[in-house]
Each structure stands twice: as structure tokens, then as C-alpha cells.
Amino acid sequence: MVSQRVKIKNPTGLHLRPAGILCKEAMRYKSLITFRYKGNTANAKSVLSVLGACIKTGDEIEFCCEGEDEDEALAAMVGAVESGLGE
Secondary structure, X not given: OEEEEEEOOOOOOOOHHHHHHHHXXXXXXXXXXXXXXXXXXXXXXXXXXXXXXXXXXXXXXXXXXXXXXXXXXHHHHHHHHHOOOOO
């Protein structure tokens, strides 16, 4: 298992469009991809789970990836968030 913290840069947080982009990126990998936020764990492959976390701009989340392609998955998830998720 690998993990890394990342700060949300989107001005409006993870609303529907960036949450969809995040989930679409996560679905490309076989690994289990979750993230932790305020003591809760959410499935990064589920739009409802991402939206339910109510993540706003400036919040910090920790991605956790576990599986055969965990390193690539973690790099892609962190890269997607740092690039602004299309915004």
C-alpha cells in the first residue's frame, strides 16, 4: 500500500464535474483507490462517495492505493488533483 497527502486546489472544491474526472481517472487502475478526509474513508472510484465527502478548496486529503498498479495509480491521482481536475 502507498499513500500521499494532496491539497485540493479547485476554487469550488470537488463538485460534480471534478469529482467525475477524479473517478474516471481512478477507474483506469486495478488497484483499490481510497482517500481519507476528516477521519472518513471514501472510494475514489465512486462519484457519490467523492461528492459525499464534501471536500472544499484548500482541504487536504490522503490518497491510499493498494494493488498491482498502486504506484502508477497514486501518481495519477495526485497528478490529477494538482493539475486542477479540469478547472
